[in-house]
Amino acid sequence: xxxxxxxxxxxxxxxxxxxxxxxxxxxxxxxxxxxxxxxxxxxxxxxxxxxxxxxxxxxxxxxxxxxxxxxxxxxxxxxxxxxxxxxxxxxxxxxxxxxxxxxxxxxxxxxxxxxxxxxxxxxxxxxxxxxxxxxxxxxxxxxxxxxxxxxxxxxxxxxxxxxxxxxxxxxxxxxxxxxxxxxxxxxxxxxxxxxxxxxxxxxxxxxxxxxxxxxxxxxxxxxxxxxxxxxxxxxxxxxxxxxxxxxxxxxxxxxxxxxxxxxxxxxxxxxxxxxxxxxxxxxxxxxxxxxxxxxxxxxxxxxxxxxxxxxxxxxxxxxxxxxxxxxxxxxxxxxx
Amino acid sequence: xxxxxxxxxxxxxxxxxxxxxxxxxxxxxxxxxxxxxxxxxxxxxxxxxxxxxxxxxxxxxxxxxxxxxxxxxxxxxxxxxxxxxxxxxxxxxxxxxxxxxxxxxxxxxxxxxxxxxxxxxxxxxxxxxxxxxxxxxxxxxxxxxxxxxxxxxxxxxxxxxxxxxxxxxxxxxxxxxxxxxxxxxxxxxxxxxxxxxxxxxxxxxxxxxxxxxxxxxxxxxxxxxxxxxxxxxxxxxxxxxxxxxxxxxxxxxxxxxxxxxxxxxxxxxxxxxxxxxxxxxxxxxxxxxxxxxxxxxxxxxxxxxxxxxxxxxxxxxxxxxxxxxxxxxxxxxxxxxxxxxxxxxxxxxxxxxxxxxxxxxxxxxxxxxxxxxxxxxxxxxxxxxxxxxxxxxxxxxxxxxxxxxxxxxxxxxxx
Numbered sequence: 001x002x003x004x005x006x007x008x009x010x011x012x013x014x015x016x017x018x019x020x021x022x023x024x025x026x027x028x029x030x031x032x033x034x035x036x037x038x039x040x041x042x043x044x045x046x047x048x049x050x051x052x053x054x055x056x057x058x059x060x061x062x063x064x065x066x067x068x069x070x071x072x073x074x075x076x077x078x079x080x081x082x083x084x085x086x087x088x089x090x091x092x093x094x095x096x097x098x099x100x101x102x103x104x105x106x107x108x109x110x111x112x113x114x115x116x117x118x119x120x121x122x123x124x125x126x127x128x129x130x131x132x133x134x135x136x137x138x139x140x141x142x143x144x145x146x147x148x149x150x151x152x153x154x155x156x157x158x159x160x161x162x163x164x165x166x167x168x169x170x171x172x173x174x175x176x177x178x179x180x181x182x183x184x185x186x187x188x189x190x191x192x193x194x195x196x197x198x199x200x201x202x203x204x205x206x207x208x209x210x211x212x213x214x215x216x217x218x219x220x221x222x223x224x225x226x227x228x229x230x231x232x233x234x235x236x237x238x239x240x241x242x243x244x245x246x247x248x249x250x251x252x253x254x255x256x257x258x259x260x261x262x263x264x265x266x267x268x269x270x271x272x273x274x275x276x277x278x279x280x281x282x283x284x285x286x287x288x289x290x291x292x293x294x295x296x297x298x299x300x301x302x303x304x305x306x307x308x309x310x311x312x313x314x315x316x317x318x319x320x321x322x323x324x325x326x327x328x329x330x331x332x333x334x335x336x
Numbered sequence: 337x338x339x340x341x342x343x344x345x346x347x348x349x350x351x352x353x354x355x356x357x358x359x360x361x362x363x364x365x366x367x368x369x370x371x372x373x374x375x376x377x378x379x380x381x382x383x384x385x386x387x388x389x390x391x392x393x394x395x396x397x398x399x400x401x402x403x404x405x406x407x408x409x410x411x412x413x414x415x416x417x418x419x420x421x422x423x424x425x426x427x428x429x430x431x432x433x434x435x436x437x438x439x440x441x442x443x444x445x446x447x448x449x450x451x452x453x454x455x456x457x458x459x460x461x462x463x464x465x466x467x468x469x470x471x472x473x474x475x476x477x478x479x480x481x482x483x484x485x486x487x488x489x490x491x492x493x494x495x496x497x498x499x500x501x502x503x504x505x506x507x508x509x510x511x512x513x514x515x516x517x518x519x520x521x522x523x524x525x526x527x528x529x530x531x532x533x534x535x536x537x538x539x540x541x542x543x544x545x546x547x548x549x550x551x552x553x554x555x556x557x558x559x560x561x562x563x564x565x566x567x568x569x570x571x572x573x574x575x576x577x578x579x580x581x582x583x584x585x586x587x588x589x590x591x592x593x594x595x596x597x598x599x600x601x602x603x604x605x606x607x608x609x610x611x612x613x614x615x616x617x618x619x620x621x622x623x624x625x626x627x628x629x630x631x632x633x634x635x636x637x638x639x640x641x642x643x644x645x646x647x648x649x650x651x652x653x654x655x656x657x658x659x660x661x662x663x664x665x666x667x668x669x670x671x672x673x674x675x676x677x678x679x680x681x682x683x684x685x686x687x688x689x690x691x692x693x694x695x696x697x698x699x700x701x702x703x704x705x706x707x708x709x710x711x712x713x714x715x716x717x718x719x720x721x722x723x724x725x726x727x728x729x730x731x732x733x734x735x736x737x738x739x740x741x742x743x744x745x746x747x748x749x750x751x
Contacts, residue, residue, distance in 0.1 A: 004401070054558045058423065066567050079556045081426055082421065082565035084445055092417040094379065094423030095556070097407040101378045102428055105405060107548070113558060131419070134412035212383070326604035 008100050010142050011054065016076040019213055025051060031075035032068040037245025039235040039252065040059065040064055040120075040148040040211050047116065047146060050216035051223055053116040057101075058083045058091035060128065062120035062156035064148060088119035088145050089131030092228070096141035114223045115142065121149040121163035124232075127189045129192055132230065139227040144219065147190065147230070150237035158240040162188040165260070167307055168299045175302040186314060188263045189281035191232040192327045195266040203229040205265035210252030211275055218265060227266070234261045242298025243307055251296060259287040260327030271327060281325055290315050292319070350658050357535040360581040364527035367495040367534050368434075368520065369394030372404065374466060378429035380405045381417040385439035387524040388462025388474055392434070402723040414439045418446035418457070426556045426564065430506065430549045433457065436524060437464035440478045449487030450517045452576075453565060454583065456509035456549065457517040458502065463626070463677075464524045465715045473716010476625065476678040478662035480654070480689050482493035486580050488518040488587055493611075495532035498522050500598065500606070501652075506699035507594045510549045514587045516580070523677075525716060526627040536604055545601050555693035577599040588656045609658035610665055611650040614640060618647030621666070622710075623694060624675035625651050628719040632684040634677070635724035646728045651690070659697045666698060670735035671706040673727050677713045685709065685743040706734045723748045 034041040044064055048055060050326035057080045060066050065082055065093045065294060068075060083091035096115045102108035119128050124147035132145055152170050153159040159172040160183050169175055173183035195204035203225045207215040215233070221231035236251040238244070255261045256276050263277040279285035290312045294300040303311075322329045362370070368391050372380065382392035398404040409426070411417040414435050414729050421431035432599050435443060440461055449507050461479040465471035479489055481632065492498045500519065502507020505518040512586055522528050552587050556564060568576065595608040611629075630649045638666055639646045649665055651658070666672050674695075691709030698704050713719040726747055734740055 054425070056558065069566040071566045071568040071572050074566055076563050077561060079558060079561040080558050080563045081423070083423065084449060084719060086415065087419040087446070089422045090411070090419035093409065093416075093427075094420035095427055097379050097409060098427035098431075101405075101424075107378075107634065108428065108557075130412055131416045134416060138409070197608060242588065269432045325557030336521035 008103060008142060009112045010224060010226050011052070011114055013050070013052070013224045015217040015220060016213060017258070022213070022216065023049065023052070025049070027052070027055070027077040028075050031073040033070065034063065034067045034100040035239050035245070037238040037248045039209055039237065039248045041068065043146070043148050043215070043233050043235055044068065045117070046212055046216050047219055050219035051116060051196060053078060053112045054111065054113055055116060056081070056095055058088065058095060058115070058117040060088045060091070060117070060119040060123040061085040062123055063150075064118060064120065066155050070264045077224040081168060083117065085123045086127035087131060088123055088128050089133070089135035092117035092143040092145055093135045093138060093141055096143045099143065101143065112142070114144070116144045116146060116223075118146045118148060120154070121147060121151060122153045122161045123193060124190050125149065125163040126161055129190070131193065133198065133219070136194060136201040136228045136230060139200040141228060142226055144222045144231065146219070146233060148233045148235050150240055152237070152240040154237050154240045163190065166311060167303060168258055169302055170299070180302055180304070181307065191230070194230050196328060200227065201229065202227050203265065203267050204231070206232045206261065206263055208234045208252045208256060208261065208263065210256070211263070212248045214263070214275060221265075240299070242301075243296055246295065251293070252290065254293040254296070257285075257288045258290045258293045259326065260290060260293060264327060277326065280319070287319070296330065353425045356507070356538045356541065359530050360534050360536050362495055362534050363390065363529050363531050364492070364495045364498040364522045365529070365701045366389035366394050367463070367499035368502045368522070369398060370536050371499045371645050372432050372540055373398050374537065375491075375503060375506050375546055376539075376686050377404070377406050378433045379409070379424035379431045380420055381409045381411050381433045383411050383414050383417045383435070383439065385414070385436045386462070387464060387528040388434045388522070390528060392458055414443035414509065415446055415527040416437065417418065418443040418450065418631060422446060422450045422453070422455055424458055426551070428452070428549065428557070430510070431457050432459070434460035434462065436462040437478050438467050440727070441466065441481065445512060446608050447487065451482070452580070453513070454515040454580065456515055458505045458509055459477050459517065460518045461500070461519050461521045463521055463686055468601055471715040473680065474526060474626070474677060475714050475716070476676075478687070479519055479521040480678055483655055483689070486516050486517055486584060487655060488584075489521060490518070490652060491521045492652070492655065493627055493629045493650065495527065496534045497554065498527065498567060499536070500604065501726050503542060504591070504594050504598055508544050508587060508590050511590045512550070512552060514590050516583055516587060521626065522659045523627040538663055541601055545597055584656050589656070596702070607650070609661045610641065611652060612665065613648040613650070615647035615665070615668075617645055617668060619645040619735050620671040620728065621647040621649050621669050621728060622673045622674070622675055622688070622724070622731070623649045623651060623666070624677070625690065626677065627715055628675060628677060631719045631721055635721045638721065639725065644728065644732060647731070648733060657693060657697065658673045662694060662697045663701055666694070666705055667701050667703060669705045671708065671731040673708040673710055673731045675710050675712060675717055675719070675727065678713065685704050687744045691744065704737075706740045707743070708734065708740065709744040710747050711744065717748060720748065
């Protein structure tokens with residue numbers, strides 16, 4: 001008998017078949033004070049709409065904590081608890097383990113309860129990566145970790161993170177007289193890394209709330225499949241990216257269409273592209289130039305043509321050189 | 337045979353009338369593992385660092401053998417170790433974790449929020465010197481670092497007391513009037529890895545003492561959809577800090593009550609906060625925590641044979657600090673020497689942490705004893721009979737002259 005026995009039941013959340021089939025009830029409502037056009041707040045709302053009322057949410061430090069959850073004005077209808085910046089993985093694990101053992105020992109009524117921990121890109125891609133990685137290796141706990149990636153430490157004043165795009169102007173990477181480009185790292189490939197490196201994890205997906213239905217259904221699948229799962233959400237941020245708040249959805253779409261952020265899911269190690277990314281991979285849609293995306297945002301206003309060309313070249317590599325386009329950057333030694 | 341080897345432990349083990357206790361020769365770590373089994377913990381997290389980690393080797397074997405039913409998670413760092421149990425505690429699980437030295441410091445953020453959230457996590461600290469340079473031996477600076485945060489801290493002398501205080505720790509931490517985390521400090525090597533004869537009680541007896549953990553209306557559950565730890569800022573934080581302060585104050589009474597029940601159920605004769613040794617007619621006393629009690633007691637006996645009126649007071653709880661008990665005890669003596677197995681560089685008189693606290697506790701007494709601070713035994717160096725004799729002679733000299741030559745001295749340092 002292995003120590004992993006006694007897996008609990010999980011909720012069976014079937015995909016919403018169309019916008020009109022989405023449930024009416026909201027579990028993230030008024031009371032938050034996020035910025036106008038905040039895509040991450042929408043992600044929170046859709047995330048718990050998808051999971052339903054029998055859910056516990058753990059929120060790491062970040063804007064979805066500080067701007068969302070003020071004492072006496074919580075927007076959370078479901079039980080919610082703060083966790084530390086680097087602790088989304090541990091928070092989900094501890095909560096799931098607690099529920100599991102209490103139900104097994106008869107100290108709590110048996111029922112499947114969804115456990116979701118969210119983190120920003122600072123909490124997920126930088127500080128909390130180690131704990132997320134560890135948590136994804138425990139197949140006996142049912143939980144979802146959702147990383148809302150708005151490509152900077154947006155709560156603390158827009159500082160560069162491991163998920164910020166190359167060259168972006170942030171308060172920790174401002175262009176200057178000597179150096180135009182202060183942020184010289186390419187965006188970390190976190191979903192690909194987690195999907196490839198965690199044999200205990202049955203489901204990793206990337207989402208963008210510009211495609212809300214897809215996004216909710218990925219959450220429902222992640223919660224229904226069993227074991228620890230991970231979703232990486234790409235969230236345009238008007239404050240951090242410097243654009244008119246009315247264009248949040250449009251920028252999300254542009255990032256997908258330009259091939260900067262791919263949409264895919266990895267289920268039991270099988271990779272499936274979806275949405276416009278699928279069309280790009282199948283050659284049915286030509287990627288838009290990254291220039292169309294970059295020019296819309298103040299954080300790239302200092303870019304010269306040379307910088308834009310470099311950004312295009314690196315993006316092209318994702319689709320032309322990577323062994324699994326947009327997902328896994330390895331290539332054979334003799335490959336061109 | 338063990339009675340000889342374990343000295344003070346065997347000498348102080350009181351007789352018990354109950355016959356269902358099982359006597360075992362076990363180390364301090366093993367004793368705490370038995371406390372975890374008897375308390376029927378729900379979630380336990382491990383990460384390796386010497387010397388605390390033997391407790392997890394024992395706990396994992398108990399789980400493997402089916403003697404304990406708990407979720408056992410080997411975390412990828414101490415930070416995660418303590419975050420995991422923190423969150424399990426919030427959904428109603430009885431939890432246990434532990435660490436040593438810099439491992440405890442790696443968890444520091446999690447330790448701070450656990451106290452802030454009033455979650456009754458029980459931990460073992462196998463006291464160890466902080467890096468750098470590396471050292472495995474005992475120093476108390478690791479556990480003492482959380483003294484201002486809302487962690488209750490207790491130091492133990494024997495494996496028996498390690499097991500007993502771990503059970504008391506669960507009871508006090510989970511009392512709804514308290515709801516604060518508690519760390520049981522066990523001197524590295526001297527107690528974590530040395531064996532004593534321990535009376536291990538039955539589960540039934542422990543159940544009389546320790547009721548199930550009930551988080552009440554603070555339980556994080558879909559039936560009780562609360563929001564825990566929203567951003568409060570200057571609007572509310574000071575009020576919340578005050579509540580935690582009140583909880584720590586209440587802990588004093590809850591601890592005293594717990595010992596009363598413990599003594600009754602398990603047939604012990606503990607006093608909650610202080611153990612006094614040959615103090616009745618003493619002129620001077622030494623004060624200290626943990627396993628240094630043994631060489632000090634041996635030395636006190638030797639000095640008594642020479643007619644020198646020396647005694648020893650062992651502090652058992654550092655948080656909540658038993659201010660009144662310390663005052664009532666120490667005011668009876670002409671001179672007091674506080675032994676610190678820790679340091680606090682740049683502190684008043686460059687004294688240790690315990691010295692500074694006791695000095696503060698005695699300030700309001702109309703007739704204060706002369707107070708010496710002694711720093712010794714750092715990095716696990718032995719506290720020797722010669723060292724304790726040297727400290728005692730300094731105290732006796734001060735008591736005779738009525739004057740303090742020097743506030744703080746380091747003992748046993750090679751020049």
